[in-house]
Amino acid sequence: MSDTKPVDAHSPECMKVSQVLSRLGDKWSVLVIMMLRERSQRFSELKRGIEDISQRMLTLTLRNLERDGLVSRTVTPSIPPRVDYELTPLGLSLAEPVQALGMWVFRNIGELSAAQARYDARERDHTSAA
Numbered sequence: 001m002s003d004t005k006p007v008d009a010h011s012p013e014c015m016k017v018s019q020v021l022s023r024l025g026d027k028w029s030v031l032v033i034m035m036l037r038e039r040s041q042r043f044s045e046l047k048r049g050i051e052d053i054s055q056r057m058l059t060l061t062l063r064n065l066e067r068d069g070l071v072s073r074t075v076t077p078s079i080p081p082r083v084d085y086e087l088t089p090l091g092l093s094l095a096e097p098v099q100a101l102g103m104w105v106f107r108n109i110g111e112l113s114a115a116q117a118r119y120d121a122r123e124r125d126h127t128s129a130a
Contacts, residue, residue, distance in 0.1 A: 023068070028053055028061040030098055033087065036071065037095045040086035070094060 008014060023029065031050050035041060041049075047058055062085055065071035070091035076082040087095060105112070 020068070023064055024070075024094070026061075028057055029065060030102075032058075032061055032065060032085075033070070033091065033095050033098050034102065036085060036087045036091070037099070040074075040084045042082065042084055046085065065091070 009018075028050070031053075032046060035046055035049050043058065043062075046062075047053065047055065050058065053061075062071060062073070066073055069088055071085050072088050074084045074086070076084070
């Protein structure tokens with residue numbers, strides 16, 4: 001996709017980008033990527049570290065990240081089998097912009113919250129006036 005021509009939101013390229021961003025931009029994927037940024041972790045470690053994620057959702061998230069080539073899964077034969085997850089080089093390259101986005105949110109959370117409060121107040125005023 002060239003930066004100089006208008007974006008066709010219905011083009012196959014844009015649709016693919018949209019699908020990938022939708023999958024990678026969900027809160028669980030972002031949290032898993034951030035947790036795996038420093039070191040590999042077992043499923044149970046990830047589950048403990050990500051508040052409110054169900055076992056099923058963590059399993060689905062890890063499978064999707066593995067399918068996209070961002071996470072690798074290593075099974076060590078033992079009783080019970082040990083399964084470790086870690087970011088691939090592609091996943092590590094994504095961790096940097098994800099971290100930058102997270103830092104942007106931390107820096108601007110006050111302004112974002114204030115804007116949301118102003119919007120919600122306008123909507124309440126508008127709804128009660130109708």
